[in-house]
Amino acid sequence: MTTEAAIPSPAPSPFSVPGVRQLLDRRPPGRGRLYGVVRWGGAGIFAAVFVALLVSLFEQAAPALGHMGPAILWREWNPAKNQFGAGIFIVGTVITTAIALIISVPVGIAAAVLFAELAPRRIAGPMAAAIEFLAAIPSIVVGLWALIVLEPVFSRHVEPFFKKVPVLDALFHGPALGASLFLAGVVLAIMVLPTMVALSRSAMAAVAVEDREAGRALAATRWQVARQVVVPGARRGIRAAVTLAMGRAFGEAIAVAMVIGNNTGVPHSLLSPGASLGSAIVNSFSEALPGSLEKSGVVALVIVLLAISVVVNAGGQLLLRRRKPTTPPRGPVDATGGAGGPDPLLDLAESAP
Amino acid sequence: MTDVSLPLADGGAVRRDLIRRATGRRIWRRRRFSHVATALCVVAMCLSLTPLVSLLGYIVARGLPAISFGFLVHTPTPIGVPGNGIGNAIVGTVIIVGLAMVMAVPVGVAAALFVVEHPGRLSGTLRFAADVLTGTPSIAIGVFAYAVIALNFGFSALAGSFALAVLMLPIMLRANEEAMFGVPAELWEAGLALGSRRSRVVRSVVLRSALPGMVTGNLLAMARAVGETAPLIFTIFGSQFYALRPTAPMAALPLTIYSDATQPFPAAQQTAWGAALVLVVLVVVVSAAARVVSARLNRKAR
Amino acid sequence: MTTTDEMPASGVTTATLPCRALEEVPRSRDVRRASAPLVSGGAAATPAPAVALHGVSVAFGAHVAVRGVTLSVPGQGVTALVGPSGCGKTSVLRAVNRLHDETGGRVTGRVLLGELDVYASGTPAELVRSRVGMVFQRPNPFPAMNIFDNVVSGLRFCGIRSKSLLADSAEAALRQAALWDVVRDRLREPAVRLSGGQQQRLCIARALAVEPEVLLMDEPCSALDPIATGKIEELIARLASHITIVLVTHNMFQAARVSDHTAVFLLGEDRVGELVEAGTTAEIFSNPKDPRTRAYVTGHVG
């Protein structure tokens, strides 16, 4: 996901300016017919693609969905028994995504704070640009590196180490094979980190200079300004960054399939080889014969994945849309005496202690 | 002095002293805390940079030795046979992405014009669909393209292009739309006031001034499509030869990396690293082009 | 008033002493004095100025904004800095609490805050700022905080955690800023819900909560309407009885109304700001010594 595409900036339509719309409507009809065809055609094709996507996927998945019913959400995947449940894969997806977020959110925000607030501008600029550039690296390349470079390191050093850590050993037991839910989560974390850093940094950069100065003038240290003024001021953008990172982690298939171990059994530990929705789709799709119930079952997995990603992304988009201006209205203002009426745009929940 | 500070007469003085003392005393501790926290942030930055630097380092260190003129132009050979190459995969990626651009760019521009010119419920829905599609896992789009095209007409480059086009469309739509919204209303107005036809206004005024943003957005979408594997994996099938017919199976770089990386042979892995280097260079070139073009056009527009 | 961990061991006895006297009690851990190089000399008869500038210049890169300002701001009362736009009033004001540190302004010369050498190498900026409050041109409450958190933010920055002390200080500061009656029932509402004038008074309360010795105000009324301005002026007059206020203003009537002393800045030949004349407000307005002052003052008032 490119950062540019991720944040829609709310810009007013040129037609909100009175007069333009009317001017357009006064054009003689007919002369712009071709142009109208172009516009409606473009919109029509776009809508058709969107509808076709949903229709064809549901059509393909229908036999399996009918066969499994709601049990698809918790049953296991066992084609031999004609059982096409997504339960194990949902668990795998949730575990790997959770690992990815547990690592990438604090690390990404801390790095963004460093770039936005703490580091000297001369160093921070190029470093941030470098990290943002890394967001463009294709996931297949990350997968290749993870498979050939990271996996041996994990099976030899990292996983044995976590098996020895007192409390964590409850989560990390069993043979250290390298390919595991844990490794998949870490790879996802590495993949979403650049996005996390880039989006949180731009959210922090949008916090008003006046707010920082107010903090400094109140004797806050650099860290205090960052932690107590800038991060809270950017919290909506940061939350949106987390949601988008989560969406990407949920949906990644290829890189995960390369390192997760692809085991459709119940995982007993984070070191178990497992499967996520994406990796299961990659691996089972080519195996299943066209027209078989299994093929339909794989498409049903796609539908489950789609449903999760729509929920996650719709949440993220809503957060971005609701982002209120980070600065209060600071123009000339009304008389002081009367209590300023509550602004309906600001939500109470945000400010509740 | 009238007491404005506290109901208690001398409470103000006590508090003032307390606060002035406290503020002075803790400063070094607070500074130390600030430095420790900054150090932790530096650690976080190193944590996030290390894997990425290692990744880039390996691609260059392992990829460069793999690359030769022959590697860039030859077709794959069976494992162990000399003269292996990824020429057909490079050409395949260029053809597939090129076709995808041909499909997606016009639709993206037209649909964006619709959204800009018809603000309202319909456009809102369209935009929402674009946002949802942008977040759709690319593997889902791959399965969709399989179901719509590969299943009916067989595996082909076109099926892969279609998948990539579907992937790029929503990104392009939003980028174009934003570039057009950036055009000042006065420009639209000026063009219309001169009595020009609506389509001419759009062509001569709006598109020209929105062009830098549109080109940048479209190229960035392309940069993303170049590296995508999931939409191709069920659609283009791959090929061992120079296949130039879009209706036939074709090779592509991401697919080469995927299939070679998962093989246990060092020679195959070396091919994967070489292909990865070429792919990263392609992505970087396209992203850089996006920025250069937008900077150049921006300067010209002024 | 509750005693808490903020209360020093000897607090019960010292707290009853007047505040100025407390400053003389040596405390080894008190940075306020430990790192404050003393200035020698000064006539014992006249009280030490609250703020003293000696040959202060502020430059941004190669551009010198204001040069060679030597000015004593007497303790308590209001000192107005007036002058045309761009003559460096804000730059001088920000030199007092070292706000140029982070924005690339270079300050030369000497600034004394009481006996603290503001720019001495051992003086932390946080120390200076904990003793100097600042109110900006535009109201800038922290948008992510509610009213209460805004008021006590300075105390929290300074490491004060005691709930009762925070609550007491917040009430006292809001009372001083004449805002208590307006916000006492809405302390948990976001600060940005207040009107602009209320927001500015909230910023004053926020600055007062840390019990500063000096309050810097940079055109605090320029974003406000006349009624809100009147309220702020009333407030300034009231605060001046126990705190030193340095007020930058464009409004000569305001300077005449609220200030005890006035310093006039003008742009010199080379477009560099300089201090032309300083004295009691009555003197400056009725009987200025410098002809440039006379021209400026009469041009704006007479």
Ligand SMILES: Nc1ncnc2c1ncn2[C@@H]1O[C@H](COP(=O)(O)OP(=O)(O)OP(=O)(O)O)[C@@H](O)[C@H]1O
């Ligand atoms: N951060 C900065 N970087 C570069 N130049 C600056 C900066 N701040 C101020 N200046 C310059 O310093 C000069 C004095 O500015 P300053 O803000 O102190 O003037 P002022 O007297 O407060 O003006 P006004 O009455 O308009 O507020 C101006 O020429 C201004 O351009």
Ligand SMILES: [Mg+2]
């Ligand atoms: Mg100013």
